[in-house]
Amino acid sequence: MKEMRTIPIGKLLRADNRQFVAGCRVKELETPALGALVKVILQDKSEVYGLITRISINDDGLVRQLASGVSIPPEYTADNRQNRNLPVEIEVLTVGFAREGHLFHQLPPRPPLSLDLLYLCDDDELVRFSKHGKNQAYLRHILRLTDMPVEEVLISHLSQARRAHEATGNHSWYREACERLIILLRDDYTRLSTILDALSAME
Amino acid sequence: MPINYAHIQNTLDHYAELTRKKLDEATESFSRANAQLEIAAQHQEAVLNAIEHAEAEPGNLYTAKPSHEALLSSFPLPDYPKDYTLIAADGSQINPSRHRALQFCLINVGLIHVEHGSGEAPSQQVFSKLLDHDELYTNDGRLIGEDEVALHRDLFERQFLMEALPASIQKPTITLTDGPLEVFSGAPFSGDRRQRILDQKITIEKRMKNLGVINAGYIDKPGAEMVNRMLDIYHQNRDSANTKYDSKKRANKGVSDLALFQKRLAPGERSSVFYAINKSEEKPEGNDVGFFLLNVSDELENPWLARVEFPAWMANDTAKINILHAILYRDAQVLNPTPYPYVLHRAHELAIVMMAEHDEVEEMLISRLNRDNIPLGTMSHKQSLKFLPKR
Numbered sequence: 001m002k003e004m005r006t007i008p009i010g011k012l013l014r015a016d017n018r019q020f021v022a023g024c025r026v027k028e029l030e031t032p033a034l035g036a037l038v039k040v041i042l043q044d045k046s047e048v049y050g051l052i053t054r055i056s057i058n059d060d061g062l063v064r065q066l067a068s069g070v071s072i073p074p075e076y077t078a079d080n081r082q083n084r085n086l087p088v089e090i091e092v093l094t095v096g097f098a099r100e101g102h103l104f105h106q107l108p109p110r111p112p113l114s115l116d117l118l119y120l121c122d123d124d125e126l127v128r129f130s131k132h133g134k135n136q137a138y139l140r141h142i143l144r145l146t147d148m149p150v151e152e153v154l155i156s157h158l159s160q161a162r163r164a165h166e167a168t169g170n171h172s173w174y175r176e177a178c179e180r181l182i183i184l185l186r187d188d189y190t191r192l193s194t195i196l197d198a199l200s201a202m203e
Numbered sequence: 204m205p206i207n208y209a210h211i212q213n214t215l216d217h218y219a220e221l222t223r224k225k226l227d228e229a230t231e232s233f234s235r236a237n238a239q240l241e242i243a244a245q246h247q248e249a250v251l252n253a254i255e256h257a258e259a260e261p262g263n264l265y266t267a268k269p270s271h272e273a274l275l276s277s278f279p280l281p282d283y284p285k286d287y288t289l290i291a292a293d294g295s296q297i298n299p300s301r302h303r304a305l306q307f308c309l310i311n312v313g314l315i316h317v318e319h320g321s322g323e324a325p326s327q328q329v330f331s332k333l334l335d336h337d338e339l340y341t342n343d344g345r346l347i348g349e350d351e352v353a354l355h356r357d358l359f360e361r362q363f364l365m366e367a368l369p370a371s372i373q374k375p376t377i378t379l380t381d382g383p384l385e386v387f388s389g390a391p392f393s394g395d396r397r398q399r400i401l402d403q404k405i406t407i408e409k410r411m412k413n414l415g416v417i418n419a420g421y422i423d424k425p426g427a428e429m430v431n432r433m434l435d436i437y438h439q440n441r442d443s444a445n446t447k448y449d450s451k452k453r454a455n456k457g458v459s460d461l462a463l464f465q466k467r468l469a470p471g472e473r474s475s476v477f478y479a480i481n482k483s484e485e486k487p488e489g490n491d492v493g494f495f496l497l498n499v500s501d502e503l504e505n506p507w508l509a510r511v512e513f514p515a516w517m518a519n520d521t522a523k524i525n526i527l528h529a530i531l532y533r534d535a536q537v538l539n540p541t542p543y544p545y546v547l548h549r550a551h552e553l554a555i556v557m558m559a560e561h562d563e564v565e566e567m568l569i570s571r572l573n574r575d576n577i578p579l580g581t582m583s584h585k586q587s588l589k590f591l592p593k594r
């Protein structure tokens with residue numbers, strides 16, 4: 001069995017079936033990126049998959065005070081990033097789940113629980129998840145986003161997935177994903193053209 | 204019951220009138236003290252003699268004493284060293300209360316250790332200590348009060364600072380606490396216990412001195428009138444030499460050192476060094492602390508003074524005084540526009556004990572005693588009633 005190369009990046013703060021929020025420390029922030037595939041392993045060993053849709057960094061009174069100061073020694077910048085208890089919040093859109101070895105591009109029956117560990121999926125898992133079912137059904141979840149820049153999340157995710165698939169010799173995955181988006185947005189021309197414009201900028 | 208605002212409203216005019224009167228008196232006192240300071244600066248040797256004469260008299264004395272530096276000289280901001288160590292400690296406490304079911308005292312000390320020039324995040328630690336039962340009561344069996352707890356807290360701060368120091372130091376090293384450097388003011392310990400604490404204090408001070416560590420206390424917005432009292436001693440002595448200083452005849456009360464120096468120090472400048480004379484019958488040797496006033500502001504129109512205390516042995520060591528001056532200004536400027544040393548704020552942040560934590564520690568102790576069937580006291584009725592849900 002292939003060793004899982006997932007990286008724990010945070011712990012869950014709150015969740016529902018459609019999305020969840022994890023907290024991590026600033027020094028753990030080097031690995032996760034917008035659009036990255038992440039997962040939470042539940043107690044029954046099922047896994048809930050999601051895409052990072054927002055990363056926000058909180059402040060407090062001291063950080064605001066420091067921001068208005070003239071100069072901050074690098075040691076104090078490091079102090080605030082590493083020592084002080086100011087979690088980075090990672091918002092995740094749920095896009096599927098796995099149970100007993102089977103993948104589903106549907107919302108999970110129940111959300112993960114607070115303090116469950118959030119893992120960043122490696123390229124192998126990204127390829128396995130995104131090619132499942134051959135029609136990228138999970139993309140419909142991204143299109144449901146209302147208060148996020150859908151185009152940016154899509155570009156980030158598709159570029160990461162495209163690179164991972166092409167590294168395995170699969171050069172058709174990205175084209176198929178674009179075709180899937182066209183089908184999903186066939187009744188919303190304005191949005192479709194915005195997304196296609198954004199994707200063409202990626203070329 | 205809420206405040207009776209009508210009663211306060213009726214006294215507002217009177218209050219404003221008294222405030223105006225006090226302000227006028229303070230302005231006059233300041234003018235006189237300021238003029239006295241100018242005169243004293245011309246006769247520094249005589250000021251020194253007057254203070255030493257007062258020092259030799261029995262009784263309490265809390266005053267400034269001139270050093271080798273000219274009284275009214277000011278010193279510009281020196282360069283700070285490229286690499287230096289800054290360690291700060293601050294403590295908070297749970298005071299024992301006879302109204303609670305269990306009498307206990309907890310001291311919590313936060314410590315932050317910064318290696319400036321390394322680019323690395325500081326290390327931070329929290330030390331929590333429950334006072335032993337024999338430390339919880341005075342020699343005559345009374346539960347210790349806030350002064351005694353503060354003494355324990357201050358000693359723990361210094362103890363942990365000392366323990367955070369390496370065996371030998373390779374670069375300028377400052378240990379910093381908030382408040383006066385002298386821990387022994389006010390606490391009414393006596394006998395063996397007093398001697399034990401005194402020995403502990405001396406051991407810490409000796410170790411720091413031997414290592415060459417700059418041990419400093421930082422007093423933000425100092426309210427003390429040490430320089431003002433020095434002026435008063437000089438003027439009483441000048442008028443009738445060889446008579447005992449009478450603090451009851453003090454003129455110009457209410458003029459703080461801050462008021463006397465805030466217009467005299469530009470941003471980043473420090474005053475001359477003074478000795479802080481703090482002697483009493485219990486502590487006849489009161490000459491172990493030096494200080495200067497430092498304008499930590501960066502705006503000419505808005506000076507902000509702190510009193511910086513250090514061991515008296517450092518008073519003639521200009522290199523160490525310059526390092527302390529430069530580093531404290533730099534650290535305070537990090538929190539501009541309300542300059543205050545960053546490390547002290549962080550140590551405080553680490554140390555602070557919240558009410559919920561107070562209750563949790565008490566719960567931990569009670570649970571442990573219950574396990575051994577050790578009988579507990581009961582909460583006073585007064586305290587129980589305070590815990591009733593509020594309207």
